[in-house]
Every structure is written in structure tokens, then in C-alpha cells.
Amino acid sequence: MARLVLKFGGTSVANLDRIRRSALHVKREVDAGHDVTVVVSAMSGKTNELVGWCGEAASLHDVREYDAVVASGELVTAGLMAIVLQSLGIPARSWQGWQVPILTNDAHGSARIQSIDPTAIIEGFAAGEVAVVAGFQGLHQESGRITTLGRGGSDTSAVALAGAMKADRCDIYTDVDGVYTTDPRIVPKARRLDRVSFEEMLEMASLGAKVLQVRSVEIAMNYNVKTFVRSSFEDPANPSAGTLICAEEDIMEQQVVTGIAFSKDEAQLTLRRVADKPGIAASIFVPLAEANINVDMIIQVVSDDTTTTDLTFTVPTADYERARVILEKSRESIGYSVLQGNTDVVKISAIGIGMRSHAGVAARAFKALAEKGINIRAITTSEIKFSLLIDAAYTELAVRTLHSLFGLDRAA
Amino acid sequence: MARLVLKFGGTSVANLDRIRRSALHVKREVDAGHDVTVVVSAMSGKTNELVGWCGEAASLHDVREYDAVVASGELVTAGLMAIVLQSLGIPARSWQGWQVPILTNDAHGSARIQSIDPTAIIEGFAAGEVAVVAGFQGLHQESGRITTLGRGGSDTSAVALAGAMKADRCDIYTDVDGVYTTDPRIVPKARRLDRVSFEEMLEMASLGAKVLQVRSVEIAMNYNVKTFVRSSFEDPANPSAGTLICAEEDIMEQQVVTGIAFSKDEAQLTLRRVADKPGIAASIFVPLAEANINVDMIIQVVSDDTTTTDLTFTVPTADYERARVILEKSRESIGYSVLQGNTDVVKISAIGIGMRSHAGVAARAFKALAEKGINIRAITTSEIKFSLLIDAAYTELAVRTLHSLFGLDRAA
Known part of the structure; x- marks a missing residue:
């Protein structure tokens, strides 16, 4: 008998039919004798609707009220899932974030979980009761107000609950059947991976793979929570x-x-x-940091005359215009001649813990892309990944080239 | 400077445009220097949607989970109203029922408010803050679970809050501009009343007028809360x-x-x-009471042979079939010859505290209806009202006849 946390994302609870199908996955685990906690997202589309209403109410709005509004979607699915489980003969009750309680800091809109007391939920196990917890939300105890954990936060709720109650496993049910070597819509030969290390998953999530929220992977790693990514759309019996x-x-x-x-x-x-003088990097990047703009890749190239340098870096697309304005304003204090920008680029990353023990991996990629005529605009590397900035038009060609190069293609 | 509670019903918060218009009514009172608490319903249609989902999840469902689901609609409008008020320059914060807290008993689905602690809301007044309270809901403290107050429960939330904080006035904003002598859709000559006594309103609400929840009127009466029914659709400036x-x-x-x-x-x-023997009434009405069926009007007529009697009574339409089944089953123990039923009837009531001091009011009504050829099937009276059961086909004729008879018609 094991202790399990099963999390169902928005598409897995999109309507009553989907909730019923997801409930059958829960039933399978209950029938196997396990103690089960379920974590649910809002019905797909609901959170967007609520976020849209907040924006309609006022373009700049109190994020505490935003949290109170958008956290309501998960309350609905938690209650409905409990009702459906009961109709299958499984004792169940819903838990709102503040009822558990899941305590967070007061960083409304992207709060961090500080502590979870699973005592009451665990007491329910003794009575054979399944706990259905509303994901994505918590309580800031000092103010007594609802917080939310940011987009994809229900993953974090699930993994954190699993950590707090020392669960044997946390299953993240979604609309795909696992983590793939790359996006199968881009590369038809993409393969499902049986296992991925926490470190790799962390990089993948940070670098664009949308299957799990980054913070949930951090928590899974810190608490060593065995986490599965799997599909709720498959036959619950098999x-x-x-x-x-x-x-x-x-x-x-x-x-x-x-x-x-x-x-x-x-x-x-x-x-x-x-x-090209000392302190120049600070004069560029400090104003951006103060405006809360994350600078990612940075490359510096000495130009023809040796007294100046060309500096290229990337920012999130959403912050591009703000970053331009800040840089225009600091033109004199920085002292540059031309500001150029390009939003039509893509960052492609290869991730693998094997890179630690294999030299020259990135170099092989550069060579393969060069042979396809793909120009690399910027490069960053870390211990277990490298990232390349290229023109967006080459996205598919580059992803497929690297996917083949590193032996990831599914056997035909 | 007064202390006010303003309640906005579903049609008054149906979308962001309507919330903005309602917010302007709040602003008018804030600008006049009053301390304001706002109570909101869910957007019109939302509660029905949530109730529908619960029914879809399971026809017989845990009413505690039903409460957790259906109470979520008001959380959305409370947050949105707070955001809109802030955008008008008014400090505001939303309060979920459990945050206030509004404590109730555990009669989930139609819980009764047991106590309200308005201390935190009143502290906010000192900072010029408007409290926006989610209506319709409370907290059962012992179990820590959400309760709801039944359909129209936000009226009760508003009046109870007004009573708890000794508010000078409770304004119930709705889509009509007040209480009418009767339904204007049936009687075009219906008049808006400037004043109605608590007792009359209680009877009107119980007898079919849908403008206020019955319990809210009881509370208004018990705490002597000056309550206005008014329209949010009018010009907020006038x-x-x-x-x-x-x-x-x-x-x-x-x-x-x-x-x-x-x-x-x-x-x-x-x-x-x-x-016609002792104990016969019990043998009929006890089984109905045990099945939670409310029997309303009862008349007993001695039949031609003096050893038996004919018994007529009414039940809510929704309980009609269940009542029939119970009576069929107890046919032998009761001992009757024929069971007849009719759902095509209507109960018409005339209400007025003046009846206390005027004899023969009902008799005038019987005469006027008889002159129109309307047959009265049953009659009940109380101190300030009488009710008549007639064939549904005569509804409009009977209502108009009584409306004219008692001098309620608007002057042309």
C-alpha cells in the first residue's frame, strides 16, 4: 500500500465527462489499496476567462483581488471531482487551499509555498477518504488572504503536497502521455522518454518545454519526489x-x-x-534589472576598431519594447552608436546530463547547423545544456537536425 | 455620516459593464461620506451553471461539496467589484464568507447564519476602505467547511451584515425599482409601494413575490434593519x-x-x-411530514353521508408526485375511497396589515370573484393576509379583480 498524489490538469477536468474519466484513474489506484490525494486544476479555459475579467475590470489591478478571483476555478473542479468520486463509491472530500492549509508567502500572483500541514488529509486516509485538493492556490497566513502560485501552479501544489506527506509517487496527469525528446508537432520522430533526471527536466521546463511548471520540478528534486508525467486520456484500466x-x-x-x-x-x-571600458556592462544591465527584465544570453564581440565592442543579448519577447525604451533613454550614459533589435528569433536548447562527461557536444551541433546553412546568433552553455539563438524561420530545420544528430529519432 | 450595506443581485453584476454601473452607486454613497459595505451575488446565470454541473456530476450529491462548488460564483464578483472600485479611486477589498467570518450552522445548502464578526470590516472603514463581501455563503466553524444560505441567500448575507454592524440602512439593489402592489407583468396598473411593513413583506415573499428572500426579511425585522429595495439600472447620479x-x-x-x-x-x-374519526389527520399528514413535504392549505368538508369527510390540501408542485405515491401507499391505513389531484391551480393572496382592524376583507374578495364566475377551491387566512386557491386559468382575472377591488390600481 502506497501513498500517492495524482494531479489532473485543465484538459483532464475540462468537463464532466473528462472529470469522470480522470476519476476512473483515481479509482484504479484506490482499488489497488493506495491512499490517494488528488490535486485538480481549473477546467481548461476557465482561468483564462477569470484573468480576462480582471483585465477588463481594470488594466492595472490589485493582485490580491486578482488572486481571489482566479483561485475560484479550482474550487469548482475540486468539489465536482469529490462528487464524482463519491458516485463511484469512493469516500472523498474537497479541500480548498486555505483549508488544508497550504501556506505561502505574500508574493500574490506567483506566491511560494512555505509550509503544508497534511495532518487532516492523512487522518482522512484512515477512513479510506480521498482528499481532493484545489491546486494553484494557498493562504498568506498573516493577512488571511488567498494567494496563487502562478501559471501551472497546480503542478507545484501536487509535488509540494507529495513532499509534505512523504508520498511514494506523484502522478501528473495531462493530455500527453509523457515527456518527449522534443515537441512531436515539430519532429514526428520524437520519442517518449521513460526516464528524465530532475536536472534535465528543470532545464527542459525552463527552456520552453511546457509539460511541467519549473518550480514543481525544483520541489520534486529537493524532496526527491518520484514524479510521473502521464496521460489521463488513456484507458483507465490499461x-x-x-x-x-x-x-x-x-x-x-x-x-x-x-x-x-x-x-x-x-x-x-x-x-x-x-x-570598451570598465563598468560598461553595469550601465547596460542594471537599469534592465531594476525594471524587472531578465536578460538571458549575452555575447560580446570586439569590433573592428579595438576601442569599442558589440554587445548582443536576449530578453523575453513580452519585455522587448520596454527594454528598447530603457536602452534608448540611457544612450548617452552607456555610449553606443546603434541599437538594433530582432524579435524573429528562437532559442534552441539541447539538454542531457551526459554532457558532463562528453566534451565537444556543442561543437558537433555548430558544425551540423552550419552544414544546413543556419547562422548562430548567440550561444550559452551550462553543465548539462547548450542553447543557440537562431532566426525563427529555421526552427524546424534546426530542431530536426539536432534531434537526428544526437540519436533521438524514433526507430522507423 | 452613516453606515450602509449595499447589496447587488445577479443582474446587477452580470458582466463588467453592469459591475461598473453598480460601482457608481457605491461611489455616490462613498462620496457622500458614508462607510460602505457591499454584498454581491454571482453573475446572473453562474449559480445555475454551477448547480447544473453538480447535478451532472451525480444526481444525488454530497451537499457539502455542492456548497463548495456553488459558493465560488460570489468570490469572482467580489474580487471584480473590488478591482472596479479601486479603479474609481476607492480603497476596497474583497471578503470571502469565511474571511469575515460569517459563521453558520451545518445545514448545508440552506444554512442559517449564527454569528457575524464585523470587527475587521469596521476597522477598514477607518482607512476609508469599502468592504466587498461575497454573499450567499458562510463557514461552519466546527468542520471548517463552506456553507451556502439557499437561493436568494445574498439578501440574507446583506441584511445580517447590516444587523451585525448596526448599519443605518441596507439597500438591496436589483433589476426592479422597488416592491409593487403586484406583478406589473400581470397587472399593468400595479404601483410601486413607497413603504411596506416587515410583516407584509414577509407574507409577500412567502406567498410568491420574488423580490427578497424570506429569511432576509425575518432578519431585517428582528434587527429592525431599515431596508430599501431599489434599482441598480437607474442613473447612479439620480x-x-x-x-x-x-x-x-x-x-x-x-x-x-x-x-x-x-x-x-x-x-x-x-x-x-x-x-371521520379521531387520529385520521395524523395518519395522512405525518407520513408527508416525514418525507419533508410541506402541506399548506387544508380544508375539510363533511360529505353527504355524515360518517365520512372530504379532505383537500395543497403541497408544492415539486413534491406533488412524491405526495401522491405516499398517499396511494397509505390508502388502507387512512381509509379513503378516491384520491384526486390537480396541478393546474394557483394560490392568490392579499396582504395588508390593515386587515387587523378591518373585518370582512376576505368576504369582499369572495363576492367579487364569485361575480366574475371564479370558483374558490380552498381558503386560508391569517392575521394580515388571506389566500385563495383557484384554477390557474383565472389567475390574471382574479389578480386584476382583487387589485382593483382593494384600491391598488395606479391612477390613469
């Missing part, structure tokens, strides 16, 4: 295991590259002929 | 006062009859030739 996110040492055979991620949410800015 | 629900002694000139209500939610059952 499900596949999906992809296990686990510690590195639990992965026997390590690929050099495990997956290729890509993100169109990058915009490039280039400052031409910046005076 | 609103009319609506109808004041107040103590009897605040009404100078008392009409004999104040209003005519009617309800099609009645079904008639007649037992023919019931043995």
Missing part, C-alpha cells in the same frame, strides 16, 4: 506509465543528449560600438 | 429611493390591502370519503 522524473542515479543508461527544447519567447537586442 | 421595508409604526397611512401575490407552485390533492 494506462501506460508515462515518463518518470527521478534522481540522476536512478537512470541507468545516460544519453549524451536527452531532449531538444525550443522557445520563441526570446527577443534579441544588439548595441553597436559600445565603448 | 437614483430613486425605491421601496422602504420598515417597522409597522413607520407607516403613516395603512392600506387595508397592500399587495396581491400569487404562486403557481401549488398542487392540490383531495381525498374523498375519508372515515
